[in-house]
Amino acid sequence: MKGPTEHPLDFLAFGAHPDDVEMGIGGLLIKMNKKGYRTGIVDLTRGEMGSYGTAETRFEEAEKASQILQVTLRENLDLGDTQLSLSRENILAVTKVIRKLRPSIILSPHVIDWHPDHSATGQLIQQAFFHVRLKKLDLEYPPHYPQNIFYYPCHKPVIPTFIIDISEEFTQKMKALHAYQSQISAGKKVKHSSHTIGISDYSFHVESRCRYFGSLIDVKYGEALLTERPLNVSDPLKL
Numbered sequence: 065m066k067g068p069t070e071h072p073l074d075f076l077a078f079g080a081h082p083d084d085v086e087m088g089i090g091g092l093l094i095k096m097n098k099k100g101y102r103t104g105i106v107d108l109t110r111g112e113m114g115s116y117g118t119a120e121t122r123f124e125e126a127e128k129a130s131q132i133l134q135v136t137l138r139e140n141l142d143l144g145d146t147q148l149s150l151s152r153e154n155i156l157a158v159t160k161v162i163r164k165l166r167p168s169i170i171l172s173p174h175v176i177d178w179h180p181d182h183s184a185t186g187q188l189i190q191q192a193f194f195h196v197r198l199k200k201l202d203l204e205y206p207p208h209y210p211q212n213i214f215y216y217p218c219h220k221p222v223i224p225t226f227i228i229d230i231s232e233e234f235t236q237k238m239k240a241l242h243a244y245q246s247q248i249s250a251g252k253k254v255k256h257s258s259h260t261i262g263i264s265d266y267s268f269h270v271e272s273r274c275r276y277f278g279s280l281i282d283v284k285y286g287e288a289l290l291t292e293r294p295l296n297v298s299d300p301l302k303l
């Protein structure tokens with residue numbers, strides 16, 4: 065068995081595809097980095113089945129975005145775009161990377177989403193959160209006990225448990241998103257009159273969501289998170 069990572073992460077964000085994390089919680093990661101926390105990203109697939117861009121271009125774009133977000137590390141498990149399932153093999157792959165990186169807080173796409181890869185990622189993380197603690201599960205790295213999982217919404221409307229004010233981080237979040245030029249330029253080519261198809265107007269779509277979530281807490285831009293279990297609060301005045 066390998067020894068524990070010397071520098072555990074404070075926040076580990078999972079995405080099904082490169083750019084999921086940037087869209088959902090890029091502002092939160094920037095904000096946490098400013099506070100001096102260690103953050104990292106693990107993408108479960110390379111996004112090779114996306115309508116625009118290749119796995120290679122999306123990898124390069126993800127590298128660029130990571131530099132703008134200033135995350136400590138980014139890894140890709142390459143479990144197969146549009147092939148994510150709740151298999152034992154996938155659960156153990158996710159469990160292993162959590163044990164390796166030892167995060168306090170895990171961030172994941174919400175388990176309920178229209179995109180099957182997003183909901184599968186949420187379910188895999190949910191399972192891994194259980195498996196990561198099992199003492200008798202031999203996975204190279206010792207058991208780990210993360211504090212909590214917070215889920216970020218992707219496409220499906222949700223009622224957030226709480227919202228992070230990212231007004232000061234919004235410009236940098238959008239800069240990170242613009243690293244994904246294959247997705248942005250594809251959106252510009254799509255000429256559908258009044259509605260967006262998928263990410264056909266990528267920036268407008270993300271900005272609208274951040275403005276909406278911000279409006280719910282009376283700030284300019286926000287990012288939403290959900291918990292499965294009620295939060296343990298000892299001093300409501302500090303909320």
Ligand SMILES: [Zn+2]
Pocket residue numbers: 080081084179182
């Ligand atoms: Zn995605």
